[in-house]
Amino acid sequence: MGVKIGEEVGYTIRFEDQTNPSVTVIKFLTDGVLIREMMDDPLLTKYSVIMVDEAHERSLSTDMLLGLLKKIQRRRPELRIIISSATIEAKSMSTFFQARKKDLRHAAEDSVPSHLPAVLSVEGKGYTVEIHYVEEPVPDYLQAAVGTVLSINDKEPAGDILVFLTGQDDIDAAVKLLREDTQDDRRRTSGLLVLPLYSGLSRVDQDLVFAPTPKGKRKVVISTNIAETSLTLEGVVYVVDSGFSKQRFYNPISDIESLVVTPISKASARQRAGRAGRIQPGKCFRLYTEEYFLKEMPTEGIPEMQRSNLVSCVIQLKALGIDNILGFDWLASPPPEAMVRALEVLYSLGILDEDAKLTSPIGYQVAEIPLDPMISKMILSACNFGCSEEIITIAAVLSVQSIWVSMWGAQKEFDEVKLRFAAAEGDHVTYLNVYKGFLNSGKSSQWCYKNYLNYQAMKKVVDVREQLSRLLRRLGLALKSCEKDTQILRKAIIAGFFANSCHLEEYSHNGLYKTVRSSEEVYIHPSSVLFRVNPKWVVYHSLVSTNKHYMRNVIAIDPSWLIEAAPHFYQVRTPNLAPC
DNA sequence: CTCTCCCT
Numbered sequence: 001m002g003v004k005i006g007e008e009v010g011y012t013i014r015f016e017d018q019t020n021p022s023v024t025v026i027k028f029l030t031d032g033v034l035i036r037e038m039m040d041d042p043l044l045t046k047y048s049v050i051m052v053d054e055a056h057e058r059s060l061s062t063d064m065l066l067g068l069l070k071k072i073q074r075r076r077p078e079l080r081i082i083i084s085s086a087t088i089e090a091k092s093m094s095t096f097f098q099a100r101k102k103d104l105r106h107a108a109e110d111s112v113p114s115h116l117p118a119v120l121s122v123e124g125k126g127y128t129v130e131i132h133y134v135e136e137p138v139p140d141y142l143q144a145a146v147g148t149v150l151s152i153n154d155k156e157p158a159g160d161i162l163v164f165l166t167g168q169d170d171i172d173a174a175v176k177l178l179r180e181d182t183q184d185d186r187r188r189t190s191g192l193l194v195l196p197l198y199s200g201l202s203r204v205d206q207d208l209v210f211a212p213t214p215k216g217k218r219k220v221v222i223s224t225n226i227a228e229t230s231l232t233l234e235g236v237v238y239v240v241d242s243g244f245s246k247q248r249f250y251n252p253i254s255d256i257e258s259l260v261v262t263p264i265s266k267a268s269a270r271q272r273a274g275r276a277g278r279i280q281p282g283k284c285f286r287l288y289t290e291e292y293f294l295k296e297m298p299t300e301g302i303p304e305m306q307r308s309n310l311v312s313c314v315i316q317l318k319a320l321g322i323d324n325i326l327g328f329d330w331l332a333s334p335p336p337e338a339m340v341r342a343l344e345v346l347y348s349l350g351i352l353d354e355d356a357k358l359t360s361p362i363g364y365q366v367a368e369i370p371l372d373p374m375i376s377k378m379i380l381s382a383c384n385f386g387c388s389e390e391i392i393t394i395a396a397v398l399s400v401q402s403i404w405v406s407m408w409g410a411q412k413e414f415d416e417v418k419l420r421f422a423a424a425e426g427d428h429v430t431y432l433n434v435y436k437g438f439l440n441s442g443k444s445s446q447w448c449y450k451n452y453l454n455y456q457a458m459k460k461v462v463d464v465r466e467q468l469s470r471l472l473r474r475l476g477l478a479l480k481s482c483e484k485d486t487q488i489l490r491k492a493i494i495a496g497f498f499a500n501s502c503h504l505e506e507y508s509h510n511g512l513y514k515t516v517r518s519s520e521e522v523y524i525h526p527s528s529v530l531f532r533v534n535p536k537w538v539v540y541h542s543l544v545s546t547n548k549h550y551m552r553n554v555i556a557i558d559p560s561w562l563i564e565a566a567p568h569f570y571q572v573r574t575p576n577l578a579p580c
Numbered sequence: 581c582t583c584t585c586c587c588t
Binding site: 013014030031032033035036057059060061166167168169198199200224225226228229230245246247248259260261262304312316369370371399401402406411467525526527531532544546547550552 | 581582584585586587588
């Protein structure tokens with residue numbers, strides 16, 4: 001359009017506002033930012049047209065936003081809403097936004113949208129992709145994927161290959177197999193450049209997949225879902241689709257989130273295939289039968305709303321003045337159990353009162369902080385305990401994926417390096433040591449590299465920490481350091497995470513813990529500094545469920561601190577503690 | 581003895 005970014009056309013993301021309110025007429029932003037903007041401007045009066053892109057992804061915030069926009073439109077019939085979605089399911093979207101008869105009765109004539117939602121279809125600009133299926137179901141998609149790559153390399157003309165598997169384990173195994181094959185049988189694979197791709201890789205390793213393919217080589221990228229939508233690889237002509245991805249599921253009864261290898265939807269399968277047609281006509285090899293695709297594969301995935309913990313979602317709606325959360329107009333209703341659980345958790349944290357209204361000041365302050373409510377509660381308590389300087393560092397580290405780079409070779413070295421930072425109290429205090437070291441190094445990327453730290457992640461920690469310190473100042477809360485008093489630090493953590501306490505099973509030789517609240521069997525994650533240390537009592541930040549239930553980010557505590565922090569949640573029962 | 585992926 002020939003304009004400078006940040007003037008007529010701008011964008012806003014978490015740490016960057018490239019707009020100029022007096023000049024900008026088109027603004028790109030994430031759905032989460034727009035929901036945040038609603039807290040100051042509930043009817044989004046700044047905007048006359050709102051376009052929601054990628055609505056088919058059905059992320060938590062997209063679903064929330066669509067429900068909120070529908071509500072806004074009743075008050076602002078002149079607001080134009082455009083929803084763009086890559087699936088054929090436009091009808092359900094259109095029905096959702098169609099004013100219902102009972103709404104019409106209560107609304108004045110002129111406040112009804114003057115047109116029913118129109119459905120427009122726009123042709124994709126990709127090249128055609130020829131789809132191939134297997135004749136018979138494959139017993140092992142990893143082996144099948146490796147075999148398919150080799151046969152493409154044998155039979156098909158030049159062009160890079162993108163393989164979709166489910167996770168780091170799968171991917172590292174496939175990379176290894178293909179690289180070994182290169183050595184065993186020069187003729188078949190001599191031209192292959194095999195690269196893994198997943199979000200845990202360091203930036204340097206991720207960048208390798210974007211480098212142009214050397215002459216005479218064929219690039220094979222073995223990837224998670226990250227290459228399905230988040231990253232785009234040019235030069236891909238062949239896609240191999242395993243038909244699976246890892247998905248998160250939340251059980252509101254046990255309050256545990258699990259990562260499960262799940263069959264993908266037809267929508268995902270199409271998206272994956274489309275990745276082969278960006279520069280020329282391509283081919284997609286699906287490692288499942290055509291019959292399976294047509295008859296058994298679900299059309300759409302399950303919206304995130306229906307398989308997530310909803311505490312963040314509930315508090316945001318509360319902050320927007322939506323009192324009847326259960327009666328909110330959802331595009332897809334979340335399970336009532338998950339709603340009830342979220343309300344319970346927020347109540348136990350003192351964020352909602354008996355009438356499920358935000359408490360003052362805690363509830364309102366928590367809603368202002370753009371983090372998980374348990375973390376926000378931890379921060380607010382730290383302000384009272386006088387350790388907010390340290391706690392916001394911890395909060396920032398906990399809000400990035402992982403500050404360590406994933407190491408597939410040098411495990412032993414890695415563990416040794418980690419010991420330099422390890423604190424007996426646990427991971428949270430260890431993170432403080434890492435952060436201190438990073439600052440002392442002058443925020444050096446070299447230093448990160450030497451210490452197996454992810455430099456990008458550390459930079460993000462600094463950004464998040466700065467945002468939090470600005471926010472606390474704005475809320476009129478004190479930034480104070482507790483120096484070396486890690487007891488007070490742990491008490492502040494417990495103020496947010498008292499519900500996540502576990503004790504080591506007596507006579508347990510393999511590190512078996514049970515959660516205090518529901519006696520679930522859990523273990524300390526091998527990435528924790530307390531792995532194999534196994535203190536008697538711990539509090540964890542989150543559970544990840546794969547083969548076992550693993551606690552990630554763990555601190556050792558004294559059980560009396562639990563009763564001190566949450567007498568309403570725990571009551572003393574000799575000789576141990578029990579939930580009430 | 582291990583971590584799909586976005587996002588405020």
